[in-house]
Amino acid sequence: MNFSARLYKKTAHYLTAGYLLAIAIQAFGSDDNASQAIRQSFAASPSACAATLAAAGTAGSSLLHEFYAQEAFLPLWQEPSRRAALLHELEQLADDGLNPNEYRLDSLRTPLPKGIQQRACADLLISHSYLLALQHLSRGRVAQESLEPFWRAPGSDSPTPRHSVLSLAVQGLDNLPAAFATARPTLFQYQQLRRAYAERRRLPLSEWPAIPGGRLLRPDMRDARVPLLIERLAAEGYIDERPAVASDRYDAALVAAMQRFQTRHGLQADGLIGPDSLTALNTSAAARLAQLRVNLERWRWLAGDIEAQTLLVNIAGGQLGYYRDHQLLWQGRAQVGRPERQTPQLKSLVSRLTLNPTWTVPPTIMREDKLPEIRRDLGYLASHQLRVLDRDGNPLDPTKVDWQHPGGIILRQDAGPKNPLGQLVIRFANPFSVYLHDTPSQHLFSKSPRAFSSGCVRIEGIVELLDTLLPADDCAEIARLLASGETREFPLRERLPIVLAYWTAEVDADGELILRNDLYARDQNVLAALQRHTY
Structure with missing residues (x-):
């Protein structure tokens, strides 16, 4: 390229930039005018943008003001490319089980108004949607406390607190995908559940017949409901080929398919079809999709409580997992509270063990x-x-x-083999008088669901858990004290975070999606709250 051509290209570039700048100034006046219009929107009474500020609510309006204060009250969404980037991120929230339309996508899809004050109000409205989306994604769409109260012990806060919504929003203005990725929980369970929900919501919903209640269906029995069972299991691929000749016999191939179904739904895989299996079979595909959405919300609530090292109890699933560096090192079955005496949700710190406990x-x-x-x-x-x-x-x-x-x-x-607490209790501060403990009722661990206690959590293999949890010399000392039969308190060297939480959908260690029955009948309330509009 010769010198004249290069000069022409450079001149054209500056002329284009100057032309675009002139359009922006003409549309919104000067930066001073734009900033003044936004300042007046917060200061004036009544505000020219009263509707926008009212939609944000008192807390949201305060956050909005702080957000603009950090940006010198300049307009933030006049650049079409930034609005387009935000629109794209908001649309992706559908995969998180959130409703993108709640964030007023029309304000991003239509041209900005021409008047200075009207453009200021539009800018505020877009910022409100941005802040709201980051808050919902990082903290949850609805308030957990109003639906599923969760108690946190003093001093149990995570040592690495989550980013504030304000810091996410300010830092993310120049990289909106990064802002949303940072807001979104990075927990394995959330990411895997989001992937499963995204895949399922794009597929047509399957349909299957309802299977009537009746007698307990055992292998090799004949029952008029068997053809319906075949159709139901085939609808989700648990049966590869339907039998050429219709039969009412619950045969070995059908039992094996039913056992696979039971495993995927957190049930005892015995092939017996009773009330719990019928509930799982008769739950519609639409309800299962909604169940994923509900549990995405629960994991957003939990995201700030799950630390790198955590004892994590799934109340609905009757399981305990021990995580170190966010990796599952130990998992065991648990018995939890009956529906009439529910195990509470909480976060605390394990402080001590009771060996050979009295009850x-x-x-x-x-x-x-x-x-x-x-x-x-x-x-x-x-x-x-x-x-x-x-x-x-x-x-x-x-x-x-x-x-x-x-x-x-x-x-x-007194302590002994018939004591309900068994050999060992794991204790942590809480106002509910609950704890983890051993039990002589070992046979109940083979059941599912495992809701048999009065609120405490019974752990299978709890003494073996200590081998993973504690240093070898501590385990040797505990073994000696257990053998003595005497009741002793054993303080831990370091307090260990423990979380008792409720969720009905998860992806297991093998990558299989597990959809459980709703033990405490909580899912519907969360779903109803998610479906309510906030504008």
Whole structure:
């Protein structure tokens, strides 16, 4: 290229840039005028952008003001390429189970108005959508506390707190994809569940027949519902080929398909079809898709509580996992609270172990379970190895207690093989008097769902868990103390974060999507909240 050509090209470039700048200034006046219009929108009473600020709410309006204050109140969305980038990121929120239309995509798809004040209001509206989206993506679309209360112990905050919405928004203006990627939880479970939801929401929803209730269906039985079962399992690919001749026999091939279905739905894979399996079979494809959406929201709530090293209990799934560096090192089955005595959601710090524990009967169990039995038969105390104590721990004569009004007493069971707490209790501060513990009821771990307790969490193989959890010399000392049979407290060298949480959909270690029945019937409330509009 000769000198004249290069000069021509350079001159054309500056002329084009100057022309575009002139258009921008003409459209929005000068930077000073634009900034003044945005400042006045916050300061004036009533504001020229009252509708936009009202939509943001008091807290949102304050965040919006702080956001613009950090940017010298300059307009932020006048550049078409930035608006297009934001539009693209907002549209992708559909894969997160969020509704993109909630973020007023029309304000990004239509040209900005011409008047200075109108353009200022449009700029504010787009910023509100931007801030709202980052908040929903990083913290959750709805308030967890109003739906599924979650208690956090003082001092249990993560040492690496999440980015604030404001810092995400300011830093992300020049790289919107990075802002949204940073806001989105990086947890394996969230990322995998998002992928599963994105794939499923793009597919036509399958349909299958409802299977009526009836007697427990066992292998090799004949039942008029078997053809419906075949059709149901074939609809999701659990049966490769339907039998050429219709049969009402629940044969071996169908049992094997049903066991695969049960495994994928967190049920006991025994091939028996009872109420829990029928519930899973009769849940529609649309409801399962909504279930993924609900659990994406739950993982957004949890994102700030799951630390690199965490004991994590899935209440709905009856499982405990121990994570180190976010890698699953140990997993075991758990028994959790019955629906009428639900295990609470919480985050705390494990501080100590109780070895060969005694069991002091909690007030609720005393009132609702033990007292009715004792009133019927005083011999219940001896047969269950329960001692009666006063508040100071002094023994009382059971025959001299007024069991109709037994105020001021304690029921306690000594350590031993029949003690409900087994050999070991893992303790952490909480107001619910719950803990993890061993149990003599080992046979119940083979069931699913495993909702048998009064709120505490029973762990299968809890003593073996310690081999992964603690240093070898601590484990040797614990083994010695357990063998002594004496009740001892064993403080941990370092406090360990523990989270008890509820979710009904997850991707397991093998990459399989597990869709569980809703043990505590909570999914529908979360879904209804997600579907409510906020504008």
